[in-house]
Amino acid sequence: MTLLDPKGPALPDVPEPHLTLTPAVLGRMMPLFLWLDRRGRIQAMGPTLEKIVGPGALGTSYARHFSLRRARGRDLGPESFVGRRNIAVTLVRHPSFSLRGTAVELPGADQPGALLVNLSFGIHLSEAVRFFGLTEQDFAASELAIEFLFLAEAKTAVLNELQALTRRLEEARREAESEALSDPLTGLPNRRAFDAGLDRAVKLLARGGRSFALLHLDLDFFKQVNDSLGHPAGDTVLIRVAQVLSEETRRGDLVARVGGDEFMLILRGPIDARRVGAFSERLIARLEEPILYEGKPCKISASIGAVIGHDGAGAVTDRLLADADSALYRSKRAGRGRCTVCED
Known part of the structure; x- marks a missing residue:
């Protein structure tokens, strides 16, 4: 074999080295x-x-x-x-x-x-x-693949952490959204959530959906509970009322606390005045059962105003609310502890 020197003449052949590896x-x-x-x-x-x-x-x-x-x-x-x-x-x-x-x-x-x-x-x-x-x-x-493996594992760990962070952020978002639409005392939907639910019900009705009933409920004698036993007793009453309303309504119905002692309900159809009346009587009877606070009975009742939204009746949200409110005051003037139904 001849080796060529770029700076000089050719060198004579030299023995090629050998390397033995086991x-x-x-x-x-x-x-x-x-x-x-x-x-x-x-x-x-x-x-x-x-x-x-x-x-x-x-x-x-x-x-x-x-x-x-x-x-x-x-x-x-x-x-x-x-x-x-x-x-x-x-x-x-x-x-x-x-x-x-x-x-x-x-x-x-x-x-x-x-x-x-x-x-x-x-x-x-x-x-x-x-x-x-x-x-x-x-x-x-000297295998660089190991370094790449460590990098891949680090990348996987980072991606897993990012995914966990995304899940936590999503849970926090849902929780914040739920809190924004919930009453902190009773856990029921608040006025904002109720307004959105009523808008949906009216839109469905306009597209040929089933009728529904809108109920406005106001507690009777609630002020006397607060005045005589204090606001903690009143909170106990409100929590119990929310429990009763949830138990008496169906899964597709909507129950919301919209004020201090005011509640609004949407009962899904098909429904009519007779069914609303029967439901209200049963509900009022349960609410009139004594609620104990520190061994002392808290006695309340409820007045209800209701309106029925029918398919094709041209229901409008504001008018439904006004009619339910008007029916509620008629129940109050008639002696409380009763329901007045107004057909839309």
């Missing part, structure tokens, strides 16, 4: 190496590759454990990969895992045609680490 040494530098003889039999392999393939592979044909292909997928013998890049190696026992590598022919007359293949997991590294239980010790110290 499989153990190769395994420390290339834990995923594969050594094949010219017939394609496995002579040695790196410790990580042996861990993946399993024992008993030495001396057997590579085709029992690997499928060597080019990127286009055509089956080729090992000699076809000498000096080529982008060698695809698929594990026969685990076909979902592919490795990439480069093969070179080993010099020396004692084993002509022998190949040394250096492999890596490439984009399948994360999955391989989890599936085969690999650790940092299964890779060369």
Whole structure:
């Protein structure tokens, strides 16, 4: 062999140096190496590759454990990969895992045609680490893929934390929205939520939806409870009233606290004045049952004004509210503890 010196004449031939490496040494530098003889039999392999393939592979044909292909997928013998890049190696026992590598022919007359293949997991590294239980010790110290794996794990951790933060923010948003639409004492929807519900009911009615009843309920003798027993007693009464209203209404109905001792209800249809009357009588009877506060009875009742919104009646939100309010005062003037129904 002649070496050319760009600054001077040709130098005489010098002996080419030789380097002898044992499989153990190769395994420390290339834990995923594969050594094949010219017939394609496995002579040695790196410790990580042996861990993946399993024992008993030495001396057997590579085709029992690997499928060597080019990127286009055509089956080729090992000699076809000498000096080529982008060698695809698929594990026969685990076909979902592919490795990439480069093969070179080993010099020396004692084993002509022998190949040394250096492999890596490439984009399948994360999955391989989890599936085969690999650790940092299964890779060369200079393997940059480990650094990429750590970066991927850090990215996953950051994404998980961001997703958790997003969930917490969404829960906080829903909680804040719920608080904005709820009465803090009773937990019932507040006036804002009720107005939105009434608007929806009226719009559905205009599009041919079922009739509904709008009830305006005002507690009788509630001021006397506050004056005689104090506001904590009044709060106890309001909480109990909210409980009774929730128990007496159906799932699709709407119950809201819209003022100090005022409540509004929407009873879904089909519904008529007779059903509203029967419902109100039952409700008033329950509210007139004594409510105990520190052993002392709190006696109240309720006056109710109701209006029925019918399909095709041209119901308008403001008019429905005004009619229900007017019916409520008629109940008050008639002696309280009763319901007056106004048909729209």
